[in-house]
Amino acid sequence: MKFEIKSIKDLKKVINCIKKSSKKIIILSGTLGSGKTTLVKEFVKEEIKKDEVTSPTFAIQNIYEGNIYHYDLFNKGIEDFLSLGMLEELDKDGYHFIEWGEELEDILKRYGFEYLKIIIKLEGDKRIIECQNF
Structure with a gap:
């Protein structure tokens, strides 16, 4: 699914896509400053009403x-990530947002983890966000 994001409010569409997916591991892909942390912040704000989210x-x-x-x-x-035992963390119940996790995709597939990949692209004054299931 693709979404055109013109404001923070539009991230609700992407958050709904995440919640509707059965995948709880979310790879966030995009250039520096594209909005990966902002998406996580808005998700956390909606789920637990907390504003203090930093990367x-x-x-x-x-x-x-x-x-x-x-x-x-x-x-x-x-x-x-691997040497600190973070791969085992992905077995824990909950949502797992991974910024800059593209290199991790082959490992996730090898170990049978399913995931949602969110690709954020900047196009002028808007963002195009695509959600892909793997």
């Missing part, structure tokens, strides 16, 4: 109430 760029993982896990592989990368 776990240096920590690699943030955990929010309601079993919402947020990972960022931008600085640490896939090697650190």
Whole structure:
């Protein structure tokens, strides 16, 4: 499914796509500043009414109430993700948002994890967000 996003309010369409999916692992793909963390923030805000969401760029993982896990592989990368035992974390009940997780896709497939991939593209003053099931 593709969505045209012109404002924060439009992210509700993408959040509904995530909630309707049976996949609880969500790979977030997009350029720096495209809105990956903003999407997670809006999801967390809707689920648990919490505004304080930041990207776990240096920590690699943030955990929010309601079993919402947020990972960022931008600085640490896939090697650190695996060596820190984060792959086992994906077995936990809840939503798992992984920013910059494209390199992780082959590993997820190899271990039988199903996931939703969200691709964010900037086009002028709007964003095009596509949700793909794997």
